[in-house]
Structure formats: structure tokens, C-alpha cells
Amino acid sequence: MASARLRFHGELEDFLAPASRGRPIDYPVSRRASIKDVIEALGVPHPEVDAIRVDGTPVGFDSPLGSGDTVDVYPAGADLPAPVRHLRPPLPRPRRFLLDVHLGRLARYLRLLGVDCRYRNHAGDAELAARAEAEGRILLTRDRNLLKRRRIALGRFVRADDPFDQLAEVARAFDLGDELAPFTRCTRCNGRLVAVDKAAVDHRLEPLTRRYVDDFLQCDRCGQVYWHGSHVSRMQALVERLRRRLADGQT
Template sequence: MPEIVFHGNLEELVLGRAKPPPVWAFPRAAKDLIETLGIPHTEVARIGINGRDSDFLSPVRFEDRVEVYPHTPPRPSPWNPDGKSPRSQEVSFIADNNVAGAGKLLRLIGFDTAIDPRLDDRDICLKAIRENRVVLSRDRNLLKRRIVTYGCLLRTEDPWKQLEEVVLQYGLASLARPFSRCLHCNGILTPVRKEQILDRLLPMTRLYYDSFNACDGCGRIFWRGSHIALILKRLGPILGPYQASE
């Protein structure tokens, strides 16, 4: 049987024993071998077969030793395929339904993130390709699809922890622009004069707040209410020195 060694955090993703069952036929493609053991190709940075750099199409034989290595941040993406520093306006994601909470938090810190519960897996992949987006999901089968070039399997279930994963994996902390994008529709927030929206404000909001932003997509109005301090506290450990001040 091939000897398969998963390095770093890939080992925790392996389903069952990291050893193919005896009924498998060899040779078989490295991608097939690795993904059958539970690891989507999006999580693999490098493959070595018998000490030689290989790729997903490389055949694995019965007697081979296969080593599989994870990505180190920043992970490859449409905006950063060769390690260059991205500009914030180039960063874009698509979050499937099981990580929609993380998707909204990415919008919270200013990143273009598509979320559409009407899309099935194929449509998510096609939209990601058309719009140069990274697919975010906890669904391994979605990320195993061949047409997915850029994706990230989120390991945790809590949306805030998932946000931390994405920021770390793609080196986004310095690019974050909290409170610059609409959580509801992904539109850009722009300043609006108070007198232009007085008829849309509740009496107490009119009394206590003077600075407002409007979404250029859905038209919702936003202001920096008392909840902002709590949000900034949550963002502190994630964005570090790049955290927006109140």
C-alpha cells in the first residue's frame, strides 16, 4: 500500500485511517487518493511522491510514499496567486449557506462577499469563477469539485472563529475596513447628510446621532450606535493593530 503522510493541520482532516483500503486499484491520481481520504484539493499546497515534487494528476503506485503539505498564509487566491500584496478592492469571496455568518462578518470588516441561499453548489462554483471569488465552505464535497481553483475549508463552526481563520489564511488584517460595507446586501456604505434622511430616522436617533452612512445597494441607513464598542472588542484579537478605532 502507498505510505501517505499528511503534514501540519491536514492530519486532523483525514477521515478514518490515512491508508487506502486494500480494494483500491493502483496507480491512481494523487487528487483522487487525497480527496477520498477527506481532504479537498483546495487545502493542499504541495505534493511529494518518493521525494519528488508532484501534482494532483501525478499517478500514485502501490509502493509509493506520498507526502501532502498544507498552505502557509497567505493562501493562493485570484488576487494573490503569486504572493504579491493584494489591494483591498480586489479581495472577494463567496460563502455558501453553511458559513453565511462568516460571510456577513467579512462584509462587516469591508470585504466583498457574495451570499445567496438560492445558489446550489454548481452555481456557487460558476459564480466564483466568473467573479474571481474564493469559495468559503465547511462542505468538503463542494471544495472537491474540479472547477474550484480557489477555496478554503473552514475548520470551526463559530462565525467569529471562522472570520479569524479567513483573515489569517489570506493575510487580510491590514486590508480590513470595518463598517464600510452593508451586511445585508454587500453594497458600499457612503456618508450621507443627516438633513437628507431625517424622515427615515426614529426620534431618539435624530436626537443622539449626527453621522450616517447609506448603502449604495439597498439604501439602508447606518450609524455608529452603542453596539459599535462591542463589535470593536470582538474584532480586536482578529485584526490586532489594524483594528479600526471607534
């Protein structure tokens, strides 16, 4: 049977069966199919792909796969030979994320660091895809099938299991180092935190807080009140740990 040969580069191999990693894959060409359909049939979601070359020529997702084709598939950030054609749309600046139901702790970390991050713990796949498209957000998910939905242009399958490792992975993948602004967003709803007079929130404070704390922040969306307590030092330590991880080049 006629076939084409595909090779996936870099972290795109994460999606392949272990036996298929580190070597070309011969794929049967029995009917007319787009390269995008073939790539996803092999397990790689299209938002993870930034460039495709057929016999050295850059092509798009809709290019048909032909018998005898040699296809190279690259992730974002790969060192590409000229000429270059990027398939991933430009990332929003500042970054805007949408997280699926499996990433609640990561959502809290991102908000803590001041990153715009939408999350609802009961959002379905159709809602997530529609919101990602409508708001131009980067979808972060642990469901690779969700990431294959056609209307999702920007997204990443989060590889790490530990929430802090997930944070480091996302921060590196989307170059968040210069965008971190700790304690500027509400960890509950993603609203902005603004300074508020103590008198305006005095009736909501516990006696010891009222007595010893004078500076407060309040969410401009849900009204949650924040102040510097013992938890702040723990969060600052987390921020410094992340900065060290990024500086060391770890994921």
C-alpha cells in the first residue's frame, strides 16, 4: 500500500505511542486526507503544532497528504530552516488563559501571579471551546481530545501532574516571566485587586485583623477582601521558587 513518512519533532513526541518515538512513522495513504487529520489521528492535537514541511516545503494544515511525501511536524519554539511558515496564531499579549476542570490548582497559582486566567470547575467541553474562540484565550487542558476541536486555535496539553510543575511548564511554554505581577488578581474570580480604605471594609473584618492590619485590597468584581498575612510570605516563597526554576531552565 502507498504510504507517506511523518516525523514529529521535540515535545510533539509526547503524544506518540512509545514505540513510535524517535523515528519516522510510515502512514498508509489509502484515501484523500488533510495533513491535519493525519496528525491528529496519530494523537497530536493541532494547537501543539507550529510548522509543517512536506519534502522541505512549508505547508498548511489543509494540505493533502500524498503517497511518498516526507512530512516534518514541529512544535512552537523549534529551530526551523528557512523559509518559515508559522501555523500557530500570534499569542495574546498580555497572555490570557482558559483552563479546564482538571486544572483548578493551576488556575489559582496563575491568578496569584497576576495572570488573566478563566476557570469554572463545571465547564463542559463545548463551552470551553466556544469561550476560547470568542475571547482569544489559550486553552490549557489535560484532555487531548478537547484540544483537537477545530475551533480551538491556541492551546496546550499540560504534561505535568504536580500543580507547581504545571505552573513552571506553562510559564516556560508561554514566556510568562516578564508578565508576573503577584497579588494583583483575585484568586477566587480573576478580578483585579485595588486598594481600599480600611473604613470601607471594617465591618467585614475579624477583631484581630481590624486591630493589627491597616492596608487592604479588594476585588473589583466579587468584592473579596485581601490583606498581607502569614500566607503572603508563603506565596512570595512560591514566586521566588518559580523564578529560580525558570532561570535554571527547568520545566
